[in-house]
Amino acid sequence: MHDVTIIEGADQAAIAAWLAARLGGSGAITLPGGSTPFPILAALIEQGGIGWSGWEIWPNDDRIVPEDHDASNTGKMRALLEPAGAQIVPLREEAVPPHFALTWLGMGPDGHIASLFPNTNPQMDDPKAVLRLTPDPLPAHAPFDRITLTIPALLNTSALVFTLGGAADKRAVFDAALAGENDLPVARLLRTAETQGIPVTVFA
Template sequence: MTDLAPVTVTWAEPGDAAAVAERIAQAVSAPGHKRIAFTGGSTPIKVLALLKDRPLDWGSVTIALTDDRCVPDDHPASNFGKIFAALGSSGAAFERLVEGAEVAPFDLVWLGMGEDGHVASLFPEMAAHVRPGPTVMATTPIPLPPEAPFDRLTLTVPALKAAKAIILVVTGASKKALIERVLAGDDSYPVADFLRGCGPPVTIYWSE
């Protein structure tokens, strides 16, 4: 990662779902073909709902996920299933996570963050099939979250940091406090890999 510049971190104002939607619209509307990696969970679906009536050229976009649970597409825990349901008819191309596969750089990576500071499926404690470089690796969080007790596939740190830009979308006072601890020098959380040191610029979208 020595070819990367020092990370610059900006807090978006405002940082709500509408602001995130505008950032995604800008990325989709940029010239040429774009590669965007979406976080999982319910937030992207809410943001995409705000964009459904806008005439965006999704046909010029390849969409991947930062991580996913190892479940069938029609399982309620499948991030791919949710994103495909929202954008499958948009004309966008979809790139599945395949363990060990090399990953081309993204124009924009959208990260979420857990209460434990994990991003994608890079947890503070995990069993992982370590894959060097910009690839996809298999991980199992320790302990398994009771709300999602599944093995995962995730982009590695180098794959995520090869992006031109990263947005980190979080809600709640406790997550804001965690981010502020990391920015003040606490490197004990996985999100610190993206907020400190070298890497692409990060814009934090925070709302209550």
């Protein structure tokens, strides 16, 4: 790809510092759920220097559960970032997401991004920005219907960043997607990002 930077071995504080350098001013960003981002976000808040009151936070996706449920990405983001001043925007099917200053994504070992699993056949030109869907099979650790941004909504952004958590299996899938060796959701997103000239940073 044209503009991909892979950073090896960065710890949570280093990733937080990278994010802080890119989040001056105000705007909107979209964040992943899962176990990886929240310690990084906590480090980012602890480091200080970001005026969170100027930022809208959109989840990449969420489980269809109440916000006080342990599986709610929105609830976790609200608990962590709202006290710092950020505005949390829950996903709704009728929502019109803005242009994001940054799209931060995780990725599953199966190449899924947000809740765009391989069996959902995500389209690079999906006319919808937000989809409600049911993964099949449902992930055992989170067996819930989902709501998710689509590939076009995720790519309405100035930059992409991935955090892979140092997992060798994820790195292998990502590298294959980057090389065009599979057609998993992450590969579809990367191909489209390349055609749109969106820079990609990967914390491997």
